[in-house]
Amino acid sequence: MSKILVTGGSGYIGSHTIIDLIDHGYEVISADNLKRSLPSALDNIEKVTGKKVTNYEIDLCDKNAVEDLFQKEKNITGIIHFAALKSVPESVQNPLMYYHNNLESLVVLLYAAQKNGVKQFVFSSSCSVYGNTEQLPVTEETPLQEAESPYARTKQISEKIIEDHARVADMKYVVLRYFNPVGAHESALIGENPRDGVVFNIIPRVTGTALGQYDHFDVFGSDYPTRDGTCVRDYIHVMDIAHAHTLAIQQLDRDANAPKYDIYNLGTGNGVTVLEVIHAFERVSGIRLNYRLQPRRAGDVVSIYANNEKAKTKLGWTATRDLDTMLRTAWQWENNKRKQA
Numbered sequence: 001m002s003k004i005l006v007t008g009g010s011g012y013i014g015s016h017t018i019i020d021l022i023d024h025g026y027e028v029i030s031a032d033n034l035k036r037s038l039p040s041a042l043d044n045i046e047k048v049t050g051k052k053v054t055n056y057e058i059d060l061c062d063k064n065a066v067e068d069l070f071q072k073e074k075n076i077t078g079i080i081h082f083a084a085l086k087s088v089p090e091s092v093q094n095p096l097m098y099y100h101n102n103l104e105s106l107v108v109l110l111y112a113a114q115k116n117g118v119k120q121f122v123f124s125s126s127c128s129v130y131g132n133t134e135q136l137p138v139t140e141e142t143p144l145q146e147a148e149s150p151y152a153r154t155k156q157i158s159e160k161i162i163e164d165h166a167r168v169a170d171m172k173y174v175v176l177r178y179f180n181p182v183g184a185h186e187s188a189l190i191g192e193n194p195r196d197g198v199v200f201n202i203i204p205r206v207t208g209t210a211l212g213q214y215d216h217f218d219v220f221g222s223d224y225p226t227r228d229g230t231c232v233r234d235y236i237h238v239m240d241i242a243h244a245h246t247l248a249i250q251q252l253d254r255d256a257n258a259p260k261y262d263i264y265n266l267g268t269g270n271g272v273t274v275l276e277v278i279h280a281f282e283r284v285s286g287i288r289l290n291y292r293l294q295p296r297r298a299g300d301v302v303s304i305y306a307n308n309e310k311a312k313t314k315l316g317w318t319a320t321r322d323l324d325t326m327l328r329t330a331w332q333w334e335n336n337k338r339k340q341a
């Protein structure tokens, strides 16, 4: 059985991906320092799958700790590298923390992977690498513009580090550029659950406002050149994102001629405005959201959505869940989390 190291396994996308990997017969271990997530995610993975996943609570910037992990866990066949800091505003405030954490951990991991004979490496990138592009929808060939934030720049640089490494290493690499992952596992046992409870992402802010955790929801920018003036994003259900990782690993398992370095967009292909998200939430929850239109925020791109043809044709991937399902599962998760607290 193939053994996959998932970094950031107790985080939002990592935990959902672990479930999908286990469902498809993979053995999984996790490495997560739990700085941005809670160990309960791993307990709940066990409730959903019946499998206990070992987490190594290490900082991936720590070369010795990473090497120790590889000494304890022999025969890791593939790595899916989710672990990173991901907040755009936080990265604008503290760029060095982002460069240190996101780049150092990648380099340390690539060294260890190469030294220990790992053959597959899947990397979590982001549509933020495209910057404020004029060309929509974006394909994997769309030229990358200036990064709008230090966070986005860490993803651009990470992709280049991987591409350079791919020229010399005996390993295959898949870069997945996620658009905007939202929603939660259908069990409502796992979902987006940051450790400090401070969330910057849109859906937890929406649900948190509805639950009275925040007084109101801020819509940053209402005068953009979009259909209702608010930013356009391509929201994609987290379980659809999760499954793409399994497909990427399966493709590397079965296709000896797979390219050494490949990039895929993961989005639905539909651009949705912030106000449309709010209205979809109001529809599935029956709750009127208290929101306020605010000035534009530094680091935000105006509009972005994916051309996902490559992932469809080459990975056999399709986004199967619609916007209402994204909001319904997120809402169920937030309510269930409250009941359990």
Ligand SMILES: NC(=O)c1ccc[n+]([C@@H]2O[C@H](COP(=O)([O-])OP(=O)(O)OC[C@H]3O[C@@H](n4cnc5c(N)ncnc54)[C@H](O)[C@@H]3O)[C@@H](O)[C@H]2O)c1
Binding pocket: 007, 008, 009, 010, 011, 012, 013, 014, 031, 032, 033, 034, 035, 036, 037, 038, 058, 059, 060, 061, 081, 082, 083, 084, 085, 086, 101, 105, 124, 125, 126, 127, 178, 179, 180, 181, 201
């Ligand atoms: N969620 C999104 O909207 C989104 C969009 C595009 C790309 N991504 C990328 O996907 C990946 C996963 O995102 P997520 O939403 O699951 O984030 P998350 O914060 O929920 O999970 C990341 C996990 O990595 C861990 N981590 C971070 N740095 C670490 C380090 N140095 N050593 C060990 N563990 C570390 C954190 O504790 C956390 O559990 C990230 O690389 C992120 O940049 C996320």
